[in-house]
Amino acid sequence: MENINRKPTKRISLGKVEIGDNAPVSIQSMLSLPTAHVTACIKQLHELEAAGCEIVRMSVTDLKDAKALAILKRETKMPIVADIHFDYKLALAALEHGVDGLRLNPGNIGSREGVEQVVKASLERQIPIRIGVNSGSLPADLLSQYGLSPQSMVEAALRHVRILEELHFDQIKISVKASQLPLMVESYRLLSSLTDYPLHLGITESGSMLRGTIKSSIALGTLLQEGIGDTIRVSLTAPPLEEVNVAKEILKSLSLRKGLNIISCPTCGRTRINLMELVEKVETALAPYEDIPLTVAVMGCAVNGPGEAREADFGIAGGDGEGLVFARGEIIKKVPESQLVEELLAMIIAEVER
Numbered sequence: 001m002e003n004i005n006r007k008p009t010k011r012i013s014l015g016k017v018e019i020g021d022n023a024p025v026s027i028q029s030m031l032s033l034p035t036a037h038v039t040a041c042i043k044q045l046h047e048l049e050a051a052g053c054e055i056v057r058m059s060v061t062d063l064k065d066a067k068a069l070a071i072l073k074r075e076t077k078m079p080i081v082a083d084i085h086f087d088y089k090l091a092l093a094a095l096e097h098g099v100d101g102l103r104l105n106p107g108n109i110g111s112r113e114g115v116e117q118v119v120k121a122s123l124e125r126q127i128p129i130r131i132g133v134n135s136g137s138l139p140a141d142l143l144s145q146y147g148l149s150p151q152s153m154v155e156a157a158l159r160h161v162r163i164l165e166e167l168h169f170d171q172i173k174i175s176v177k178a179s180q181l182p183l184m185v186e187s188y189r190l191l192s193s194l195t196d197y198p199l200h201l202g203i204t205e206s207g208s209m210l211r212g213t214i215k216s217s218i219a220l221g222t223l224l225q226e227g228i229g230d231t232i233r234v235s236l237t238a239p240p241l242e243e244v245n246v247a248k249e250i251l252k253s254l255s256l257r258k259g260l261n262i263i264s265c266p267t268c269g270r271t272r273i274n275l276m277e278l279v280e281k282v283e284t285a286l287a288p289y290e291d292i293p294l295t296v297a298v299m300g301c302a303v304n305g306p307g308e309a310r311e312a313d314f315g316i317a318g319g320d321g322e323g324l325v326f327a328r329g330e331i332i333k334k335v336p337e338s339q340l341v342e343e344l345l346a347m348i349i350a351e352v353e354r
Contacts, residue, residue, distance in 0.1 A: 004254065006227040009198040012128045012171050015079030015100040017054055019128075019173060020198030020230045025256050027247040028200070028233040029240040030057040030083070035065035038072065044240065045076045051244045052290070055231065057081040057103060066093035073098045081130070088114030095121045103130040106163040119167045128171040129164065133157040134204050135178035153178065153187040154194065161197070172197045173230070177204035181219050188223050198230035205235070212236040213246050224254055248290075258293040260286060263312065264300075271300035273318035273337055281341045282316075292352055296344070306331055314347050316340045 011021035019026060029048055033040050035058045048056060060066050060082045073080060079100035084091045088110040091102055095118075102122065106115045106129075122129060133156045135148060146152035153176045164172055174197050178184040184203055192199060203219050206212035216234045223229050234243045234250070251257035264279045279298045286296065297315030299305045302324060305317025310329035317324040323340045325332045327347060335343050 004225060004227055004256065007192055008196070009230055010170070010172075010196050012173060012198060013126070014055055014081065014128060016077075017079050023230070025224065025229060025251055026054045026231040027052060027244055027251070028055040028057060028081075028231055029053050029243045029247075030233070030235075031059075032240055034061075035059055035072070036062075036068045038068050041068070041072055042075045045072060045078070047241055048244060049076055049078055051241050052248055053078060053240075053244045055079050055081060055101075057083050057233075059083045060090050060094050062090070063093055066090055066097055068097075069094055069099050070097040084109060086110070088118050091118045092121055095125060095127060099127065101128050101130065103132050105131060105133070105160045107160050115163060116167060119164060119169045122171070123169060126171065128173060129169070130200055131157050131160045131164075131172060131174045132200075133160070133174075133176045135180065135183060136204075148183070150183065150187040150190045153183070154191045157191060158194070161195070170197075173200050174198075175200040175202060177202050177235075179203065179205040181215055184219050185222055188228055189226070192228045199228060200231050200233070201229040202233040202235055207237060209236055209238040209242060212238070216246065217250055220250055221254060224250070224256060258291075260290050260292055261295040262286065262298065263295060263309065264298040265308070267300055270303060271318065272320040273300065273323065275300045275318060278316075278318065278340065282344065285341055285345050286348065289348060289352065292348075294348065294351070296348070313351070314344060316344050 006022055009020040012019050017026055031041055031044055056078045058080060081101040081103055082094035082099040084102060084104040086109060091104055133153055138152050138156050142152040142155055157174050157176050176187040176191055201220050201223055203216050206215045220232055232247055234246045236243050252259050252261060267275050282298050294313045297309035297312035299309055299317040302317050305324050306326040306329050309315045315326050322334055322336050324334055325343045
């Protein structure tokens, strides 16, 4: 059960996905391909959607990218966010071709007149705008006044917010991303204390699969546990599919999302089976049941079997050429090692179909 007291925020809608005001924390990713490469983008879109991604962002660097959005919209149920920098005309083109959201900073997309055109078109279509501030591109005057700090990060974001508010636009979400974990966490804490707009959490330039996962898990987990954050993206130097997988595990670990929870013990001298290979086989076999709220244990020996994994719904524990199959702390049977995954899967299927 969820036991986190989430901060109340204003609710906005990206397509059919609700963000803020205690709506479920949504998972985002971004295509790693040029948006105009439609065929390859469609393949990646389908992979992300099947994996549980709920919002997808795409770079719009020219009019070819903007026009491709109309085709890609027909290929997915996920709302599409156009990532725009420097040219307000690209934002207008993205809106014309059916985008569900914009990520831009009104202070750097052109003249005041251009900003007003984008806001007017967004209002007409009820399209939200994300203000996205990154630590590597802060205004010089704020860096001079505050240095690289939560104060400069948050003030940079609120400057852009004030521009939109002056134009009577409030369909806003905000991010203040940094690659340095302490700066990112403190910036979001400060921002959360000063605004009720929904917040998009993320560590920017977090690094490789291993390093980025560790940084993102610590930072996002810390803030979400404090009730801060309405939608998340785990940014990794890895395929977007991995971003979604990591995000899902973060949310499940915090009980902010229900789903399959696979636990396994570390190896030790008592282990007489290839536990790492066994875990991989279980994860592969249970992939179709990712959204089923069950805890499954894969243990290396009888010592760490039904006892330590008593809270698991189902589990297996390896032995020497054989292993135990158990359910909710009770041993069901002993089977040859080669049949462990098959027996586990059979129990889970019976439970799901009951």
